[in-house]
Amino acid sequence: MYAILEVPGKGKGLVAVEDIPKGTRILSEGPVITTPDRQQNNEWLKTHISQQVDSLSEHQRGSFLSMHNLYPYNNVAEQSLGIIRTNSLPIETNGIGGGIFLEACRINHACDNNAQKNWNQCIQRHTVHALRNISKGEEITIYYLGLYSNREVRQKKLLDKFGFLCSCRLCSLPTEQSQKSDERLTRIDHLDDLIGHDGMQLKFLLRTLRFVDERIRLYNEQNPDRSGLPRAYLDAAQIAIANGDLARGRIFAERAVEGWRTSYGSDSKEVIEHGPLARNPAKLELYGLSLKWKTSLDDVPQDLDQDNFEDWLWRREKPKKLERLGQSIDLRNREIFPSFAALPNSNTADMDFYEKIGDVYRPLRHWCFLGEIVDFTTLHHLELELMDVDDKKIPLHFYTDDRGSKFQVQLGYTVAVLYAQRYRFIYGDAGIRLEDYQMVKIFPIPLEKLLELNDQVQQFSTEVDEVRICHGCGRKTASSKRCGRCSSFWYCNEVCQKAGWNEKGHKANCKLLRDPDIRGLFVLKWDQFDNKLQFPLQVAEGS
Numbered sequence: 379m380y381a382i383l384e385v386p387g388k389g390k391g392l393v394a395v396e397d398i399p400k401g402t403r404i405l406s407e408g409p410v411i412t413t414p415d416r417q418q419n420n421e422w423l424k425t426h427i428s429q430q431v432d433s434l435s436e437h438q439r440g441s442f443l444s445m446h447n448l449y450p451y452n453n454v455a456e457q458s459l460g461i462i463r464t465n466s467l468p469i470e471t472n473g474i475g476g477g478i479f480l481e482a483c484r485i486n487h488a489c490d491n492n493a494q495k496n497w498n499q500c501i502q503r504h505t506v507h508a509l510r511n512i513s514k515g516e517e518i519t520i521y522y523l524g525l526y527s528n529r530e531v532r533q534k535k536l537l538d539k540f541g542f543l544c545s546c547r548l549c550s551l552p553t554e555q556s557q558k559s560d561e562r563l564t565r566i567d568h569l570d571d572l573i574g575h576d577g578m579q580l581k582f583l584l585r586t587l588r589f590v591d592e593r594i595r596l597y598n599e600q601n602p603d604r605s606g607l608p609r610a611y612l613d614a615a616q617i618a619i620a621n622g623d624l625a626r627g628r629i630f631a632e633r634a635v636e637g638w639r640t641s642y643g644s645d646s647k648e649v650i651e652h653g654p655l656a657r658n659p660a661k662l663e664l665y666g667l668s669l670k671w672k673t674s675l676d677d678v679p680q681d682l683d684q685d686n687f688e689d690w691l692w693r694r695e696k697p698k699k700l701e702r703l704g705q706s707i708d709l710r711n712r713e714i715f716p717s718f719a720a721l722p723n724s725n726t727a728d729m730d731f732y733e734k735i736g737d738v739y740r741p742l743r744h745w746c747f748l749g750e751i752v753d754f755t756t757l758h759h760l761e762l763e764l765m766d767v768d769d770k771k772i773p774l775h776f777y778t779d780d781r782g783s784k785f786q787v788q789l790g791y792t793v794a795v796l797y798a799q800r801y802r803f804i805y806g807d808a809g810i811r812l813e814d815y816q817m818v819k820i821f822p823i824p825l826e827k828l829l830e831l832n833d834q835v836q837q838f839s840t841e842v843d844e845v846r847i848c849h850g851c852g853r854k855t856a857s858s859k860r861c862g863r864c865s866s867f868w869y870c871n872e873v874c875q876k877a878g879w880n881e882k883g884h885k886a887n888c889k890l891l892r893d894p895d896i897r898g899l900f901v902l903k904w905d906q907f908d909n910k911l912q913f914p915l916q917v918a919e920g921s
């Protein structure tokens with residue numbers, strides 16, 4: 379399938395001598411020299427390697443000693459060590475850490491590699507598979523670096539570790555396209571962190587599925603002709619199956635296994651281990667942790683086109699119809715939006731706010747603290763100084779896992795903290811200590827403006843006994859016309875609507891009112907509000 383040839387600017391490399399279809403095993407090879415997995419001193423290593431070099435056939439030795447070497451040497455032992463350092467591929471098996479493969483080690487790198495290398499534990503050989511169709515005459519390339527990173531980081535690592543400047547298609551993109559590709563890669567990497575962060579915690583599974591969906595979509599945009607990210611499909615399978623959704627679970631598992639079959643082969647550990655999951659997803663230990671998404675194996679819609687099928691598979695929501703603001707909550711209602719002084723104390727179980735079920739306290743009703751950012755610093759974690767509805771300044775400290783780095787913070791923005799408590803910090807101040815970043819939202823609008831918006835919402839988007847007030851002229855109206863964009867405010871007709879837009883500030887407010895989080899505030903409808911009963915609070919028993 380290939381020949382080892384001189385490749386301009388890269389030394390030797392593997393070049394396809396025929397068309398190689400995606401998924402083909404191009405090579406399967408055992409090591410001729412191995413090195414231990416633990417750190418050894420140089421002298422020991424040199425002897426260990428020399429013994430192996432001496433026992434190679436003449437042809438093998440010649441081939442080994444002609445390999446690329448990035449290190450200076452004075453004798454064959456040093457030369458051999460240098461060659462191993464330059465070329466060794468990982469081997470994860472009984473005390474062995476890496477080794478030399480006479481052909482696999484000749485494969486050059488590309489950041490948009492067309493082939494995948496893998497140490498196959500089951501057959502104790504390194505395999506290389508075609509990740510996409512490779513044409514006759516094309517060079518076969520693999521990816522030398524473990525993680526996806528942006529162009530600058532990749533180039534630096536390749537130069538430091540392998541002594542060359544990569545000129546692959548991805549590294550040669552014009553600046554703008556390269557930036558796009560970098561952004562995608564950074565996001566793919568970040569999504570991996572986010573997925574790992576919440577793991578298989580039930581209450582976050584839908585959100586985690588969203589991250590996996592986005593990650594695979596971006597990966598496919600970056601590498602359109604490959605078979606996705608098998609590991610990510612396995613994450614999706616586990617999420618579906620944990621919620622009792624066997625139909626989607628099986629499809630995701632099949633995609634994971636198919637991806638591994640393409641890149642590692644049918645005899646790989648991954649295919650052997652996860653193949654049964656694709657046949658019988660109910661076997662997964664996590665199955666039925668919740669039965670919230672329960673389906674049977676063949677609850678798969680048959681009549682959808684590809685896009686709609688993917689929307690079904692990933693449980694993608696159709697763009698939400700905006701919540702009607704018909705019965706909006708008044709943000710000036712101090713029961714629901716208390717000042718800091720009126721919040722429950724974190725040291726005592728205030729039964730105005732909590733109910734006790736078994737050993738846990740749960741919020742008895744919804745409440746939400748509002749405060750405007752008047753100062754902020756980040757030392758160990760994000761600390762905000764907030765001005766509450768009584769113009770009192772209080773600190774808010776982010777003890778969340780990300781220490782607040784996820785948030786876009788700006789002076790004059792308003793912070794909403796769900797189920798906030800008064801907390802006394804060790805150094806004496808009272809403030810809010812935030813541990814779950816899901817309990818906070820930040821709105822790009824000062825508190826006073828938010829309250830003014832609230833007053834308008836109360837007046838112009840509600841309907842009391844079928845009486846509506848036109849935002850344009852301020853008169854009662856029987857018209858059923860709402861603003862077409864935010865579908866919130868009532869108008870008699872287009873003239874009134876123009877007046878509302880141009881003269882009464884709806885242009886700016888309309889944008890705010892289309893923000894699902896702001897609307898969620900007015901109707902107390904965020905996922906977190908709905909999760910009320912899944913949310914044990916740490917509240918000490920007290921007087």
Ligand SMILES: C[S@@+](CC[C@H](N)C(=O)[O-])C[C@H]1O[C@@H](n2cnc3c(N)ncnc32)[C@H](O)[C@@H]1O
Pocket residue numbers: 387388389390391444445446448464465483484485486487488540541542543544545546
């Ligand atoms: C494992 S070897 C690959 C085989 C090597 N070309 C040879 O002739 O033996 C790694 C070395 O190949 C060269 N190489 C690999 N990929 C390259 C690339 N994309 N551009 C330039 N040189 C590359 C670098 O010198 C690197 O240190």
